[in-house]
Amino acid sequence: MTVPLLFALVCAGAPGASASLIPPSPIEKRAPVRIRVRIAEQLSRFRLRGFDLKFSKLGTRFDRSTEWEVGCAGQKVRARSLQGPRREVLVQGALTVETPAGFLQFQGRPYRESLTVVPVGGGRCDVVNQVDLERYLDGLVNAEFSSGWNEQAVAAQVVAARTYAFYQMREAQHRGDAHYDVDSTTRDQVYDGSIKEDWRASRSVERTRGQILSVREGGKVLPLKAFYHSTCGGRTELPEKVWGKKFPGFRRKVDCPYCAVSPRFEWSVDLTPRELQEAFLKGPGRADWPSDWRSLLVPGARLLGAKVLRTDSDGRALELATDWSSGFRKFQLAVTAVQLRNWVGPTRIRSARLRVGPLALGLDGLRVSGRGFGHGVGLCQWGAKVLGDQGRDYVAILKHYYPDAQLKKVW
Numbered sequence: 001m002t003v004p005l006l007f008a009l010v011c012a013g014a015p016g017a018s019a020s021l022i023p024p025s026p027i028e029k030r031a032p033v034r035i036r037v038r039i040a041e042q043l044s045r046f047r048l049r050g051f052d053l054k055f056s057k058l059g060t061r062f063d064r065s066t067e068w069e070v071g072c073a074g075q076k077v078r079a080r081s082l083q084g085p086r087r088e089v090l091v092q093g094a095l096t097v098e099t100p101a102g103f104l105q106f107q108g109r110p111y112r113e114s115l116t117v118v119p120v121g122g123g124r125c126d127v128v129n130q131v132d133l134e135r136y137l138d139g140l141v142n143a144e145f146s147s148g149w150n151e152q153a154v155a156a157q158v159v160a161a162r163t164y165a166f167y168q169m170r171e172a173q174h175r176g177d178a179h180y181d182v183d184s185t186t187r188d189q190v191y192d193g194s195i196k197e198d199w200r201a202s203r204s205v206e207r208t209r210g211q212i213l214s215v216r217e218g219g220k221v222l223p224l225k226a227f228y229h230s231t232c233g234g235r236t237e238l239p240e241k242v243w244g245k246k247f248p249g250f251r252r253k254v255d256c257p258y259c260a261v262s263p264r265f266e267w268s269v270d271l272t273p274r275e276l277q278e279a280f281l282k283g284p285g286r287a288d289w290p291s292d293w294r295s296l297l298v299p300g301a302r303l304l305g306a307k308v309l310r311t312d313s314d315g316r317a318l319e320l321a322t323d324w325s326s327g328f329r330k331f332q333l334a335v336t337a338v339q340l341r342n343w344v345g346p347t348r349i350r351s352a353r354l355r356v357g358p359l360a361l362g363l364d365g366l367r368v369s370g371r372g373f374g375h376g377v378g379l380c381q382w383g384a385k386v387l388g389d390q391g392r393d394y395v396a397i398l399k400h401y402y403p404d405a406q407l408k409k410v411w
């Protein structure tokens, strides 16, 4: 028995895997894992506080409550005490700070276990919270959704969040060069440390402990990249339509008549020509735009109108054309709905399930209206809430939104 087990461990931890070409390794039974969450990026200076803080590389523990101002210089981290006797710490490379009290205060917010300060050059640091994955989920529930919702709906979302985090951890492990696994923003999952933990959140996490959604691909069992979002608007979307890339386990769209109760089900926003210009100028443009589009899109350019170029089978706009005039030139700038959302901003254009039309007579601009909030892939949070309220359990909710995935208990 010893040899196969050792072999499995060596394979799982193989360092230096040359990254993106290697798919995540199969799910194996394993102990609970610690996730590395980047909680701040490119900071020049910040404050850390805690009881009996222990700084890695020094082997010293600073007694009682201490507060430190921390910054980075080149590849060094510098920390200066703000209370009691004046002390200064300067270390080469990353500095990890932990406390036996269990919580550290970063910028006034509590985080569990340990924080690592990573110099990233230019006098800036990233800050990474290393924490047990289950405790990370305790804090995440009320940042990403609400523990006050139906318990089965919350449990379904916890499993999706755990699976997403687990997928990202394995990706980072295979890349081998990242100093964190997930961001604490909408780039991955929103996480504010422990401040939003409550007993309902912890109960849903504990009841689904170690449960992960998996997919079978090429004879292997892999974690699903369990995308989720606020409100799908009636039907979920495929990842390749949003990010131009397929992911195992997402083979079909799912009807969702449930999220119509979401306050974000329908939306509408008025865009001025100026806002559109600024959004377009932020991006790289498109190959089918006039080569001198940047010089044409000056503040004097007029928006003449917009029309839908392509729709999908649900009747939603896939691509639109905006018509402009600048001086004596008329030109057209086409965008996909996904590009328009990314460039204008995902909170202004809440989903890519949209329509366009002119503003009221006499007003210059574009009215964009649509359904749903978010990218639309995977679990619809408001749909899950309604399914939970209707008495469906979390396994059935997950099956509805991830029909090609299996639920497994990994630890």
Ligand SMILES: [Zn+2]
Pocket (backbone or CB within 6 Å): 231, 232, 233, 234, 235, 256, 257, 258, 259, 380, 382, 383
């Ligand atoms: Zn929905």
